[in-house]
Amino acid sequence: MTTSLPRQDRIRRALELLRNETTDKFDEVIDFAPGEFTDPVLAQDERDYIFGTVPSIVAHGSELAKPNDFMTVQMPRNNIIVIRQKDRSVKAFVNLCRHRGALLEDREKGRCRIFSCPYHRWSYDPDGSLRTITRDTTFGDVDRAEHGLIEIPVEERHGFIWVVDNANATIDVADWLGPEMDAILSEYRLEDSVCFKAGGFDEPTNWKIMQDAFLDGYHIQYAHPNTAGKIIHTNVMAFEDFGRHCRFIAPRKTIDRFLEEDPGEQPLDKYVTETHFLLPNSTLLRQPDHFQLLTFRPHPTDPTQSRMEQRLIVPTVENSGMEAERWERLWTKNWDILLAVLHNEDFPLLRGSQRGMGSADAGDMMLGRNEIANQVFRRETRRLVEAGRAVSGGR
Ligand code: FES
Ligand SMILES: [Fe+2]
Known part of the structure; x- marks a missing residue:
């Protein structure tokens, strides 16, 4: 299955699949149980052994463009602050005052030179060090160096900011991506683009149901007959499995002109x-x-809730060769169309899935051979959970 054909050859392979009315396929049909989307024990293992163990993307670097720009993110295990440093690097901290645990920052985004706790006004520098203990002559002896904000491993690579949601972990994004995906992302030079807009949606749906829907090339003409279904072919994927990560090409309907005619070179x-x-x-x-980047994060406690974030990552105005106004109009329109499809078509369906899976007697379900990216997603998330359980020896 793993091929490293040049892009034009991969596209021609997708065209060939379309001509033959077929798709790349997984080895087998597999069964799965509804508990995968409702079980609180599994949900905790996913938080710890997936998000607490491996890197995941929290933002595009352009969202923290200047020193002291910060954002707060509810990760599955920690509420964190991610902040750009003076030297342009990025740090991440648990969003919690080391005195008595007030939430240090409640804004989603901002720029600040100091984090000042609302409870007793202790303050912290952007690098996380404890700067002021108010009325410190009466507080007693404290080693400030020991009471800075707790750091979370973070790395910026290929234009994205990645974290491992675990203060005791380390991060190595290149190693996690592996040579194929690291090279693919590097070629895109996403660090030269900007995040036009980021939006977050809290949904009453398990994160894997959400993620699955955005790896699904099989639902398009059925769930989106008047939108995406008009643009993109359903159930045709030229697929590459890199072991952990994967990618696939789906033909757009505009390619149909080449069904009969040879496109040449x-x-x-x-x-x-x-x-x-x-x-x-x-x-x-x-x-x-x-x-377009879509991310899906489990809720910190409830397996039946998650947050999806969508980011539109586009060429800068300068690199687009467009007038600023036209650029703004184009991407605003694009964003609004994407939002309408999400809210009107995907979300209602997926909320319904979650309700269905909550039925006491929901039976087993299945993933087809054609649902190949979903198969990889399930295979790999299970592998991470099983590896974590093996190390912890069950808890
Ligand atoms: S809890 Fe932050 S200063 Fe007291
Ligand atoms: Fe969809």
């Missing part, structure tokens, strides 16, 4: 969408002129 990029699944929880869509 011309580049066919504009006739496809390429989807990358970055284990554990991101779908990166490469569209002809921009990228």
